[in-house]
Amino acid sequence: MRPTTVPSEPTVEIPIQVVLPSSDLDEITPTNSVAVISPCRQTLRPSHSNDSSVATLRSPFHVIEKGKVSTFQACRRATRKAWIAWIACDFAGVLLGYDCFYINGVLGMRQFKQDFGGFSTNPENVNGHLYTNLEKSVMVSIFALGVALGAPITGNLAENYGRRISILIGCSVHVVGIALQLIAGSPHSHVTNIALLSMGRLVGGVGLGMLSGAVVTYFNETAPKELRGALSSSYQVGLVCGICLSTCINLATKDLSNSGAYRISIGIQFLWVTLLTVGIYISPETPRWYVSKGRHDQAAIALSAFLGPDPTSSKVQGDLDKLIESYRNELSGDWIDCFDGGLARGSNLRRTMLGLLVQFGQQFTGINFMFYYGTTFFLQTNMPNPFALVIGITLVNAVFCLVSFWTIENIGRRPLLIWGAALMALFQLIALLGTVTDPMTTRYVIYLFICLFAATYASTWAPCAWAVTGDIFPAALRSKGIALGTTANWGLNFILTAITPYLVDSEYANLKERIFYIWFALCLICGLYSYFEVYETKGLELEVVDRMVKIDRVTPRQSAAWLRMQAINNFVDLESPAVLEHKLSLNIQAKRVSAASSSDGTSS
Structure with a gap:
């Protein structure tokens, strides 16, 4: 064991072996690092000693350590099998983003309007055919409902049969959904076509709901602590890539004069689901x-x-x-256990509330308003080329998702959620105030701040909400807790998607750009909630997170300081302050006995 110097008045060296649970630290070994313990508050004295000459240690300990493992180093250490599994899981994000958003481009295709629309005198009709607003709403929003329904299914599946099997079953269900969507179209009636497409999107959504919960659990249980947050970011990058791919493929096929215009966009999903299935099939549980x-x-x-x-x-x-x-x-947990313990700090209910509310917060930021209704908003504010502007926001989102690979593991989950919410609120408020005047320069300023809002979301709430949900649950409830979080996210997505047109349109609430007041207020609430309730978990093993929340009952505002604590001897995540004091007493007592023996030997 390695001697560690304790700066105190006076100083004594105690031979101990140190293992550090800090996010900034790798496992300490005698060959690669030195730990230096510096005192701070809360004096910790050996209970048997009244001798003022005995060294005083204080807790928690601040630790300076050489040999920190960076995210890049952790990437290099990961095996080829690990990367195959993780990249395959990212295709679940591609599928989710693609299937969610391809419908927006398809709805504007001339051939789709003709095949799926009933008789209409609307000026936008094609050869007298166009679907109603209700039919359009059903075709768009029913996917989110499917994801919300599918997520809880994966809780028991993943617990009983494994995360890998759950992903493969989700892929199979999604394939059925794609097939139903492909069947829709000519030569059926428009009512049959809408029914088949809607049913296919519902079934496909159920499959992707199963995938979402299982993939997040798989990431969290296989990634080293230095990469867990980055892999949550990679899942979000996959989702944004899916959105971009759907836009590009729709642009390439929109002018075809047959059903291939929309069937190519639908059928290409078989490629993404095949890559996911093969990658997970050859990967371990x-x-x-x-x-x-x-x-x-x-x-x-x-x-x-x-x-x-x-x-x-x-x-x-x-x-x-x-x-x-x-x-x-750990005992196997049931759904009811997710709500056990009341509102006490560290209870399962508090942890479930945290997982659900950060997922609600991701939707409350208002980001999907820009993705779903950005084109309409830009038309209402007289912006030129609204379709191109929405593509620009999507690209900004994609680029800053890559930034989150670094920020989530170096800045941490908690500050990103707090400051991310504050910045998004600020940018939305500035964009809203800019709509008061008409000059074109002001319009571009509005667009600039909307892009800044999208960039902030992509590098903060987009990955961090999933990272916090994956980190916070105990082992027995992890798959079920993540499933509940996924249900919360997509359930609220479905509700907001359904009601937003009624809030914005002039025929109903007529909020138009004033809807940004709602997103502004909700972003502020999300930031306040993050300050009081979100734990910092970067760089911690999942078992250490459980100890911090459940055993030590650390408050969220103290969690960042808790990361800098270190305890004595192996398996530090099971040590309590009382155990540390006892071990310190034994070490000092042993040193005194040794010193006394040496003194007696010299005297004789």
Whole structure:
């Protein structure tokens, strides 16, 4: 064990072995690092000693450590099998973004209007055919309803049969949905076409709801702590890429004079789902799921696939022992357990509320208003080329999703959510005030601040909401908690998608650009909630997060400081302050006995 110097008055060296749960620290070994403990508040004295000459340690400890593992280094350490699994999971994001948004471009195609529209005298009709606003609303919003319905299904599936199997079943359900959408179109009647397309989008949404919950769980249970947030960002990047792909493919096919105009856009989804299915099929199950089922040999093999060394190596066996120990007292949880414990700090109910409310917050930012109704808004404010402007916002979103790879692991979840909400509120307010006047220069200023709003969302709330939801639940409830969060996100998406036209249109509430007042207020509320309730979890193992919330009962505002704490001896995530004090007492007592023996030997 390595001697560690404790700066105090007076100073004493105590031989200890140090393992640090800090987000900035990797595992301490005698060959790669040195830990220096510096005192801060809360004096911790050995209970048996009244000797003022004995060194005083204070807790929590601030730690300076050499050998920090960066996100880039963690990427290089990941195995090829790990990257195959993670990249395959990103195609779930591509599918989600593509299937959600391809319909917006398809609805404007001449051939689609003719095949899916009934008789109409509306000036926008094609050969006398056009669908009604109600039919349009059903075709667009029913997908979000399907995702909200599918997410809870994955809770029990992932718990009983594994995360990997849940993803494969979700892919199968989504394939059925794609097939139903492809059947729709000529030569059926427009009512049959709308029914088939809507049913296909509903079934496809159910499949993607199952995928969303299982993929987020898979990411969180297989990623090293340095990459967990970055992989949440990669999922969001996949979603934005899906949106961009849907726009590009619709542009390429919109002028075709047959059903291929929209069927190509629908059928291309088979490619994304095939890549996801093949990638997950050849990938291992998560080690944590194997441990939860008592299948420790298979857990070691899965750990080896993600960590690299042989299953019998000391590194793999050490990590396996930690997982087994952390699951030893975990019981399989039921849905009702997600709401257990009342409002006490660290209870399952408080954690479930956190997972649900950050997902609500992602929708309350108003980002989907720009994606769904951005074209209409720009037309109402006399902006030129509204379709191109929406594409520009989508590209800004995609670029700044890449920025979140760095920010989420270096700045942290909590500050990104707090300051992200504040900045989005500010940018929306400025954009809103700009609509008061008419000059074209003002219009471009409005667009600039809307782009800044989209950039802020992409680098803060887009990845962080999923990262927090994946981090906060205990092992026994993780798959069910993430499923509930996914349901909350897409359920609110469905509601907002359905009611926003009635809030904006002149025939109803006629808010028009004044709807930004609503998003502004909701962003402020999201920021305040994040300040009081969101924990900082960057760089922590999932088991350490559970200890911080459940055992130590750390408050969210103290969580960032808790990351800098360190405890004595192996398996620090099970040590309490009382245990630390006892071990310190034993170490000092042993040192005194040794010193006394040496003194007696010298005297004799």
